[in-house]
Amino acid sequence: MTATETGKQGTGRLVTGPGMLLVWLYGVMSVGAVSRSIYQIATEFDRAPLAYSLSAVAAVVYAFITYTLVRGGETARRAALVCCAAELVGVLTVGTWTLVEPSAFPDATVWSDYGYGYIFIPVLLPLTGIWWLRRSRAAV
Numbered sequence: 001m002t003a004t005e006t007g008k009q010g011t012g013r014l015v016t017g018p019g020m021l022l023v024w025l026y027g028v029m030s031v032g033a034v035s036r037s038i039y040q041i042a043t044e045f046d047r048a049p050l051a052y053s054l055s056a057v058a059a060v061v062y063a064f065i066t067y068t069l070v071r072g073g074e075t076a077r078r079a080a081l082v083c084c085a086a087e088l089v090g091v092l093t094v095g096t097w098t099l100v101e102p103s104a105f106p107d108a109t110v111w112s113d114y115g116y117g118y119i120f121i122p123v124l125l126p127l128t129g130i131w132w133l134r135r136s137r138a139a140v
Contacts, residue, residue: 033059048107088126
């Protein structure tokens, strides 16, 4: 098997079944977080700089995970797995922080209250991503 065939196999493995749904959800979250953070940073950054900066970080994480899932291959799978784990740590940290110290966040972030404003998708998505990426590796 050539390197090109192996790469295609890896790509197909990540974007089939649940992988395709993950790509779609991460893509939607990327667009939403990018749009929200650009608008908030451009128009009212002084109101809640921490919250708006964290929304921008979430947007970058979502976009990178989307890219790695679409790219496929073993290296991309490992990078996506690390990013999903980092995303989960971020969601849990920010979610807890917004509950313990709400005054630190005069406005919500994507990860506030564990993603409550996004129907908890921000906390469920990395868990699902980690499950899928680990499962796709086991299938090799």
